[in-house]
Amino acid sequence: MLQGRTLAAGLSAAIRNDILTGFYKAGDPLRQEQLAERYQVSRIPVREALLQLESQGLVAVMPHRGFVVRAMSAVELKDIYHIRMVIEPDLVADATRSPAAQKLFIEAKKVLDDSLKAMADKGPSDEYSALHQRFHGLLIEGSNRVRSIEVVKRMHTLCERYIRLHLSLHQGRPNEEHNKIIEACLAGDAEAARHHVLTHLECTMNDLLEELDTDPVEDARE
Amino acid sequence: MLQGRTLAAGLSAAIRNDILTGFYKAGDPLRQEQLAERYQVSRIPVREALLQLESQGLVAVMPHRGFVVRAMSAVELKDIYHIRMVIEPDLVADATRSPAAQKLFIEAKKVLDDSLKAMADKGPSDEYSALHQRFHGLLIEGSNRVRSIEVVKRMHTLCERYIRLHLSLHQGRPNEEHNKIIEACLAGDAEAARHHVLTHLECTMNDLLEELDTDPVEDARE
DNA sequence: CCCTCTCACTTTGTATACAATCTACAATTA
DNA sequence: TAATTGTAGATTGTATACAAAGTGAGAGGG
Structure with a gap:
């Protein structure tokens, strides 16, 4: 599982998929440690993936408070x-x-x-x-x-x-x-x-x- | 310098600025250690900033080979x-x-x-x-x-x-x-x-x- | 009763250390 | 000579460890 050229690249796709399929819903917090556990990697690639998803507009981040799945009006x-x-x-x-x-x-x-x-x-x-x-x-x-x-x-x-x-x-x-x-x-x-x-x-x-x-x-x- | 809520956020803006002003030109490699030295932080926030710039289309990345400033046709x-x-x-x-x-x-x-x-x-x-x-x-x-x-x-x-x-x-x-x-x-x-x-x-x-x-x-x- | 402050705890952010991969050049072989 | 392999060095990618910021419950004062 998660065999990309780098972990973060695959992770970003995996988390995106979990958001799109509704496993993580709008407003849900995305705790780094929890995700690290779920995907069996350390927090570093998780953070990288989350930051990429943030740039793509799927999640929002508040510094020192964490990431959440963005909702949509x-x-x-x-x-x-x-x-x-x-x-x-x-x-x-x-x-x-x-x-x-x-x-x-x-x-x-x-x-x-x-x-x-x-x-x-x-x-x-x-x-x-x-x-x-x-x-x-x-x-x-x-x-x-x-x-x-x-x-x-x-x-x-x-x-x-x-x-x-x-x-x-x-x-x-x-x-x-x-x-x-x-x-x-x-x-x-x-x-x-x-x-x-x-x-x-x-x-x-x-x-x-x-x-x-x-x-x-x-x-x-x- | 670089006083944002987080280092990576400010770094991303700083690197972007260095690209826009031509300090780093199209095709230039962006070595992580070199950037870390330049902005006086470790490689982790540098990587995070580079990945964000990649999501924004300003730089390109080849896994295990590094980041370069994207050119434009x-x-x-x-x-x-x-x-x-x-x-x-x-x-x-x-x-x-x-x-x-x-x-x-x-x-x-x-x-x-x-x-x-x-x-x-x-x-x-x-x-x-x-x-x-x-x-x-x-x-x-x-x-x-x-x-x-x-x-x-x-x-x-x-x-x-x-x-x-x-x-x-x-x-x-x-x-x-x-x-x-x-x-x-x-x-x-x-x-x-x-x-x-x-x-x-x-x-x-x-x-x-x-x-x-x-x-x-x-x-x-x- | 409510407000505020403190302090333990949780979570994030960054630095350092180590592992994996790539690059380049030299050595070997056909 | 040309191709290939081996190896050292450089660079990236990830894990672990530590520092900093946020959170919330309970004590104390108004």
């Missing part, structure tokens, strides 16, 4: 989706225009199929969710806009927790949208791809905001 | 400005609509004046540059879109090095644009503010790209 969720909406469609369109990206799209298609199978077999699960995130990642990977890719992926990760809470939504319309997107990409139709991505993001955001209205999430604390 | 610079162009104008417009932001704009006006004075006194300098960055920061601070603010500030920091290399550009048109922006903000004209910010970013990007064409920068290394 509806305003913040909207902001995050807004960022994705003004960048992600362009990235997919860019990738669609690049011939080299075709093999990424083919893999994306495979990942999408896998995710549908996972959903059919086990219903909404962490496995489905991870595949879904990977699908979106592959769509933009073919663009050569490295920084934009980074930003979009980070924003996706930030709202991933909330997507997972409402995965049941993913059984109807969103999957049709995913299909339309990947078909447009495979067909090389950049404009259609852009359009479908934007629509997908808009709808997903609205769905999530509706859910949050009925089941409000506490705001990020100081 | 013209493509990347364009990408970064593109991100700013699709987010920053909206943020300033948002802030302009919020009454609470007025006092931020007043401070921004003061900072702008200070920067002009600094430019008149000493010409293009690190001091001017820092004030310029602070000016842009204050313009968006009044929006309540926390994540967007974070992204824009980070992108600004990433290209700040290249802005500093060509500060002589800042003596003519850019300052007129800054004036138009702050006047629109103080007058509460959100649409004008948005327009002037977008124009400013477009022009600045084009200027920088032109400079890079004549004086090419090495691409980021593996």
Whole structure:
């Protein structure tokens, strides 16, 4: 377990996963010694991983008081989706225009199929969710806009927790949208791809905001 | 020196500053022991600071081989400005609509004046540059879109090095644009503010790209 | 009764020490 | 000569130990 090139790198992914799957919930304190025990390493790599997650916006830190899992307000969720909406469609369109990206799209298609199978077999699960995130990642990977890719992926990760809470939504319309997107990409139709991505993001955001209205999430604390 | 709540926090800012001012240049290795000596701390907080800078995209790390200052290609610079162009104008417009932001704009006006004075006194300098960055920061601070603010500030920091290399550009048109922006903000004209910010970013990007064409920068290394 | 101060305890932050990995150059072999 | 291996030195990565800051319960005073 945790075999990366360095411990901290793998740890950061492991803790992120534990946050995304809800093992650690918004507001939970992340005690260094406790994490060190859980992952069987010393506090140093734990601290390094936590600081990286802090830079990525998943956890908050108060000096000498420790780390906590950051919560998210509806305003913040909207902001995050807004960022994705003004960048992600362009990235997919860019990738669609690049011939080299075709093999990424083919893999994306495979990942999408896998995710549908996972959903059919086990219903909404962490496995489905991870595949879904990977699908979106592959769509933009073919663009050569490295920084934009980074930003979009980070924003996706930030709202991933909330997507997972409402995965049941993913059984109807969103999957049709995913299909339309990947078909447009495979067909090389950049404009259609852009359009479908934007629509997908808009709808997903609205769905999530509706859910949050009925089941409000506490705001990020100081 | 370096009196923050924690050493690592201050260190990260100090190293960032040393990168932005060109003390450490693109491609330079950042040896931990050397930095520890320079800032008079042990290697642990140095590592933590470097990892944070890595998360912020300013330095790159190869496990067991060390950290280096990341370089930037013209493509990347364009990408970064593109991100700013699709987010920053909206943020300033948002802030302009919020009454609470007025006092931020007043401070921004003061900072702008200070920067002009600094430019008149000493010409293009690190001091001017820092004030310029602070000016842009204050313009968006009044929006309540926390994540967007974070992204824009980070992108600004990433290209700040290249802005500093060509500060002589800042003596003519850019300052007129800054004036138009702050006047629109103080007058509460959100649409004008948005327009002037977008124009400013477009022009600045084009200027920088032109400079890079004549004086090419090495691409980021593996 | 409430406020404040103290002091033990918990938790974080940093320094030092040690282990693992990489780099470069010399020695060996085909 | 060219390729490969071995080894010393340098550098990074992690564990342990210690210092500093925060927390909370109980004593004492208003």
